[in-house]
Amino acid sequence: MDTFVQQVVNGLQIGFVYALIALGYTMVYGIVRLINFAHGDVFMVGAFIGLYAIERCRLPLFAVFLLAVAGAALLAIVIEKIAYRPLRDSPRIASLITAIGVSLFLEYFTALRQVFGPNYYSFPRPFAVSSREVCGVELTNLQTIIFLTTLGCLALLYYVVHRTRMGRAMRAVSHDHVTAGLMGVNVNLVISFTFGLGAALAGVGGVLYGIAYPQVNTFMGVMPGLKAFTAAVLGGIGSIPGAVLGALIMGQSETLTAAYLSSTYRDGIAFVILIAVLLLRPTGILGVPRTEKV
Amino acid sequence: MKRISALARIAAPFAAAAAAGYLLEATDVVNPYWVQIFQLACITSVSALGLNIIYGFTGLFSLGHAAFYGIGAYAAACLMKIGGGESHLFFLAALAAGSACAALVALLVGLPVLRLTSDYLGIATLGFGIIMKVLFDNADSFIPLLGGARGMTGIARMTTVPWTVVILGIVLVSARNLVRSGYGRALVSIREDEIAAGTAGIDTFRYKLAGFVAGCGLAGLAGGMYAHLYSFLHPSNFDFFKSVDVLVIVVLGGLGNISGTLVASFGWIFLLEGLRVLLPPEYIEFRWVLIPVLLIVTMLLRPQGLFGFREFRFFREEAEP
Numbered sequence: 001m002d003t004f005v006q007q008v009v010n011g012l013q014i015g016f017v018y019a020l021i022a023l024g025y026t027m028v029y030g031i032v033r034l035i036n037f038a039h040g041d042v043f044m045v046g047a048f049i050g051l052y053a054i055e056r057c058r059l060p061l062f063a064v065f066l067l068a069v070a071g072a073a074l075l076a077i078v079i080e081k082i083a084y085r086p087l088r089d090s091p092r093i094a095s096l097i098t099a100i101g102v103s104l105f106l107e108y109f110t111a112l113r114q115v116f117g118p119n120y121y122s123f124p125r126p127f128a129v130s131s132r133e134v135c136g137v138e139l140t141n142l143q144t145i146i147f148l149t150t151l152g153c154l155a156l157l158y159y160v161v162h163r164t165r166m167g168r169a170m171r172a173v174s175h176d177h178v179t180a181g182l183m184g185v186n187v188n189l190v191i192s193f194t195f196g197l198g199a200a201l202a203g204v205g206g207v208l209y210g211i212a213y214p215q216v217n218t219f220m221g222v223m224p225g226l227k228a229f230t231a232a233v234l235g236g237i238g239s240i241p242g243a244v245l246g247a248l249i250m251g252q253s254e255t256l257t258a259a260y261l262s263s264t265y266r267d268g269i270a271f272v273i274l275i276a277v278l279l280l281r282p283t284g285i286l287g288v289p290r291t292e293k294v
Numbered sequence: 295m296k297r298i299s300a301l302a303r304i305a306a307p308f309a310a311a312a313a314a315g316y317l318l319e320a321t322d323v324v325n326p327y328w329v330q331i332f333q334l335a336c337i338t339s340v341s342a343l344g345l346n347i348i349y350g351f352t353g354l355f356s357l358g359h360a361a362f363y364g365i366g367a368y369a370a371a372c373l374m375k376i377g378g379g380e381s382h383l384f385f386l387a388a389l390a391a392g393s394a395c396a397a398l399v400a401l402l403v404g405l406p407v408l409r410l411t412s413d414y415l416g417i418a419t420l421g422f423g424i425i426m427k428v429l430f431d432n433a434d435s436f437i438p439l440l441g442g443a444r445g446m447t448g449i450a451r452m453t454t455v456p457w458t459v460v461i462l463g464i465v466l467v468s469a470r471n472l473v474r475s476g477y478g479r480a481l482v483s484i485r486e487d488e489i490a491a492g493t494a495g496i497d498t499f500r501y502k503l504a505g506f507v508a509g510c511g512l513a514g515l516a517g518g519m520y521a522h523l524y525s526f527l528h529p530s531n532f533d534f535f536k537s538v539d540v541l542v543i544v545v546l547g548g549l550g551n552i553s554g555t556l557v558a559s560f561g562w563i564f565l566l567e568g569l570r571v572l573l574p575p576e577y578i579e580f581r582w583v584l585i586p587v588l589l590i591v592t593m594l595l596r597p598q599g600l601f602g603f604r605e606f607r608f609f610r611e612e613a614e615p
Contacts, residue, residue, distance in 0.1 A: 035413065072371030083590055090597035097545045098593045100538055105586035112579060226534065228426070233417045271421030278418050279406050 007259045008252065013105055013143050013212060015251020016150040020205030021228035022243040022271050023077075023157065024198025030174040031194045033092060037099040038079055040225015041106035042199045046072040046206025046218050047123070048116050056123045065149075072083050072156035072203030073196035080195040085188070103225075104122060111218040120217045123210035146208050153201055154244065161240065162199065170194055174238065227254075227270060234274050236287025249273065250252075309457050311378035329455060331567050332522065336458040337519045339559040340465050342543045343552065344512030349541070351473060352505035353485030354408065355416035358423030359513055359540045364430060365399055366392035366514025368440055371449045371521040375439060385452040389461075389518040396514025397507045404506045408499065411488075423537050430529035445528035453523040463521065465512060469552055470609050472508075481505045513540075522556070546592065547597030553606040558599075571578030 021043050027038045046068040053064040082100050087095040110116045131140040161167040172180040172188045181187045209224065211217050231250040235242030250270050257269040283289050319514025345359045370392030376387060407418045436444030441447065471477045480501045483491040492498045519526050543562050565588075569581045592600065 033413075035416075059434045072449070077396050086594055087597055091549075093545055093549070094593050094597035096591050097542060100542065101586040101593065103584060103586075103587035105590070108579070108582035108586070112583065118579070226420070230417065230421065233414065237413075256342075264432050265428060268425045275407065275418050278410055278414055282410050282414055 002136060007159040007255050009137055009139065011142065011255035012248065013146055014038040015248040016146050017205050017212070018210050018224065018228045018231050018250050019244045019247035020150060020153060020201045020208070022232040023240060024202045025229045026235075026237055026240060026243040027198045028195050028231040028234070030033045031191060032084070032088065032095075033093050034084065034099060035229065036068065036195075036198075037077050037096070037225070038102040038196065039076075039202060040080075040228070041222035042072050042076050042102050042221070043112075043206045043209070044216070044218060044221035045075055045110065046203030047137060047210040047220065048110070048206075048218075049203070050207035050210050051121060051123050054126050064126070065204055068198040068203040068207045070203075071197040071207065076199030076202075077192050080192060085191075087158060099217040101208070102272065106149070107178065107218050107222070109257060116218055120220070122216050123214040123216050123239075125211060125214060131272075140250065146212060149204060149208060150272060153202075153204055156261070157197070157240065166193055167189070181278075207275075223267070230270060231263045233284055235275055236284030239284070240285055242286035302346050311463075313456075323367070331563060332456045333455060333523055334520075334561045335563040336462045337453075337523065337561055338461055338540070338543065339515045339556050340519070340558045341513045341516035342540050342547075342555045343465055343469050344509040344516070345540050345544050346509075346547075346550065346552065346555045347469065347472070347481070347512070348509035349505055350548075351478065351485060351511075352474060352481040352502060353411055353488075354502060354506055356419045356506075356509075357416045357534070357537050357541065358419035358421075358426070359510075360401060360532045360534070361423040361426035362396040362510040362513035363517040363520070363536065363540075364426060364527075364529075366396040366517030366519075367501040367521040367527055367532070368392075368446070368556070370445060370518030371527060372435065372437070372439055374450055374452070374522065375448070380450055380452070382452065385457075387449075390487070391513055392518035392521075393511045393515035394552055395557070395577070397511035397518065400507045401503070401512030404503045408502050410505060420537070423532075423534055424552055426575065427529055429534060432585035433529075443529060445545035447526055449521050449527065451522060451525050453519045458519060458523075461515070465515075466552065467607075468555070473552070477501075485550070542578070542589065546589075546600055546602065548601040550567060550598065551601045551603065551605060552609045553604070554601030557601065 009156045021039065024039050027162050028034060029040070049068045049071040050064050053059045053067045059186060079102055084090060084100050094222070111118045114198075116222065127141070129140050129142050133137045135140070159167075161170060169180070169190045170193070171196075172183070172185055173187055177187050180190075203260075206221075209220075227250055228247060231246035232243045233246070233248030234249060235244070253270050253273055254266050257263075258266045261269070277285060302565065341359065341363055344362075345356065348354050348356050372387040373388040374579065375393050391611065403419075403422055407415065408420070408535075410418050424481075430440070431443045433440035434444070439446070473482070480496045482500055483496060483507075484498050488498050517532075520531075539562070543554055543558045544560070547556070547558035565585070569584060570578065573581060596602070
């Protein structure tokens, strides 16, 4: 029983990181209906910014997060402007292929020796990891930091989406971007902001992931990206609480499979759950079914 | 008589190409490496035509095409290893069996999954692709012959230029005839508007399933040829990126465009290999930097695909007299 609770806590650790990535997918999908395949690579860039900020500049942890957030957000806004905006009125598959192109470009461009380099790099720990027993469960200070940072980000996100003018504009554009535009919402600005906000969360996720699993390389974003996106679909894509819920389920299923079944099946089990859920609820757990109008 | 001459007209170029290919293969005029790439391009065309039927004509968004390619490859290779030796007749039977295996799995997967629509279908098939990759990785724990994560070695090299060209020819002609038939019309009508198609009396689910199964069957066929071309199979040959490869080809060529798929398959495969030769060795890692840039620029300039709706004459609709 104790090991079970311990595994659940470990699952929460990876689940919270997935949640930070999944939020970006779900918000972007909610607003432009695009599977932003490049999002996992923005997460990777966030992790590398964190690596350089810690290793080369020896910045305090808070500044490292700020830098990663700023870099990731800027990158996502530029990507949106160059690659996605010109295709907004084209068939959706065109922007999807472009997103795949951007993703491949980011992976291989940053893998060049002149940029980040093709190897695995060890991510420096900014603090010594120690663990404490809380109610019979080993809880590391690393896990505490991951939980607190993620919860803080979620609270901030909730505030932005539900309590600010920009958040209201985001919800309006995601509901119907043509009408929102007619009502005086600056749709382009809102879309840029959404990309930036999602990427900022991914940047935080990248640094946390780097600290927790201290090996980074330029392809590290692929699997977490796919899983986070799957988590967003599992929870109901377009729904912010859904993305968090999906990510937590994803994290649990993965850790529990690795612990009790076999770690080689770890990558597969989450997708079995996904397909099962989609068959029962085709729009995800918290997704709102849309009826097609004739 | 008219029929025979029409058939001859269709078959002649393929027969010529197959003969030319056979001569090239036998005489060493062309570097055998490039002959192999040519075969790979033919095989990729077959697989991409399958996805074109699924996505281009029927409008079913599939991100798991490589899984069916892999099922065909492993099934055919396995059969050939058990009973085939070097017999060409048995090779054809193994290809057919591999294709049938992929089609059967597609049927079983399609029955539940095809009730989903658009992006949800894409994610479900993506999920299926990743599950299959995990199964291929662990395959040696239930069938040691398949090799699992270490890869499957020692598959007979049976895929020759004439086989690839002839099979590609047959698939091309069948795809063209399928699209022109009532069946194909029904598939296209589902892509255009599923509700309207249903109202017009088309059993949409059955047709979607048929389109999906047929397309995956072609992927399986291509997989079998691939296995016997390189004589080595590894699960990483059938991961998510390979599904994306085929999707890129189909979209680049233009959705629902047979000529486009054909040209894009050859273009894509030869571009990937050509850059290996064109780039100086110290810049070889720029290959995958250039390719996405080309892809993005192409999409920005021609979002409807390189060919759009234009087809070669052979694939074009003939106006009713």
